[in-house]
Amino acid sequence: MKKVLAAILILSIMFLLFIPINTLSAAQPHKVNTKIHTYNGQKYVQITGGNQQVKDKINKILKSHAVKASQENVELKKQQNYFYRQTTSETKYNNNQRLSIVFKDYYYKGGVHGYEEATTYNFDLKTGSQLFLNNIAKTNKQSVNLFDGIESGLRVKKEVFDDKIRNFPLSKKSSFYYYNDGIVIIFDPYQVGPYVAGFIEVKVPYTKIQSNNTMPFLDLTKDSVKYLKQGKLPGFKEISFGRTLKQVSEALNSKVRESYYESGGLFWIFEGWDYASFNFSEESGRLAYVYLSSRAFPMKGFDDIEKILGKGTRFESTEYEGEFVLTYQFDNVYLEFTSESPKVSVNAIKISKR
Incomplete structure (x- = not known):
């Protein structure tokens, strides 16, 4: 029995020795260190390893941060x-053909303390392309x-300012890094909490981002213009101008909270509709105005x-x-x-x- 096992072991080693190197590396062609x-x-x-062009592309971007x-x-x-x-830098994620690098910069220009900010670089290791929040959402x-x-x-x-829970900065370029089940959003000191709280991080799993949430939102598309001309709100089912308070309440399936x-008159907020x-x-007594916060239409700029x-028509407000x-x-x-x-x-x- 021992001779049989020894023979199998020798054959296995010989098999591995004669496998072409490129065949072995093909199992994880985009793995980097x-x-x-x-x-x-x-x-x-x-980074080292992986495709040469991808490596050079990523390394150039990362080094440019230190040079700047x-x-x-x-x-x-x-x-x-x-x-x-x-500036300091660390690897936050290197798996599943994704790479997340987080730079944290400390600036001191006098005073009791300086200020800090995080800059994240997320890459597709197959192409070397940078990934942003709109690549996920x-x-x-x-x-x-x-x-x-x-x-x-x-x-x-507990450390988050009350007024920032619903009113936090979020754009395609917001700082984040990957983890196995989703992403982690990074807020700089003062963005949503006091300086002493430091960087505040929030995990959001893919299951949440991809969930079939039925909450209405402003779903602007190329077809939205025809709905707007009809006085309908795109994405808000059965909500249109000319409806009464009762009809809107029934359409939202919610009571007035x-x-x-305000300058435009009396406004109503319904339960579960803070935005x-x-x-x-x-x-x-018919619906004339609707105000929506960024929650109904997040991560979208003028472009x-x-x-x-x-x-559209762009201008700087004379009122604010x-x-x-x-x-x-x-x-x-x-x-x-x-x-x-x-x-x-x-x-x-x-x-x-109007």
Whole structure:
């Protein structure tokens, strides 16, 4: 028996020795290893293994972060010799043909303490392409699910500011990294919590992002214009201008939670609908205005909207400093998107019929 086992072992070793090297490596052709390098005191990650072109592409991007940090550090020291920028880097995920690298930069420009920010680089190891949040949340519904998942995660963290639980920054370029079952969103100090809380992270599993959530949202598509011209709200089933408070309540399957006055009149908020306010004309009692927060239409900037609806009218608000507006008119229905900058995601939408 021992002789038989020995013979099998010898044959197995000989078989492995004669397998071509490229056949062995083909099992994981995109597997890479990572290592920390230093450029003028700035830490950055470089990869080895995998496809040569992909490796060069990724390494160039990662090193450029350290080079930029070094250059800015020199400029800061020219202003004051105790000013500085220091960057560190770590590999957060390297599996399933995905790579996540997180840089954390500390800036000091005087005062009690400096400030910190995270920059993430996520790559497809097959192509070397960078991956962003819109590569994960690919549809309007998935973007809403992602927003909802982040909100749920922030809600259970004691250090988060109350007003940021529903009003947090989120765009295609927001910082995140992968884990086996989903992604982790990273918020910088002050973005959603105090400086002492440091970086605040929220896990959102793929199952949440891809869930069949029935919560209505502003589902803008190429076909939305015809619905808007008919006075209907795209994505909001059975909600259209001209409906009464009772009809809207029945369509939402919800009771009125509260109301408030604003410049446009009296607005109503329904239970479970914190992200929408409905205004009914004082004369007719019919739906005239709808205000939506970013939760109903997350991760979309002015450029994204114009790709869907065509070119709109952009201007800086004369009513609120630092607010930018993108407007459309479809017959007697008006859309108004507001943002802190034309380059970042919208934070509010107003839809009205005049």
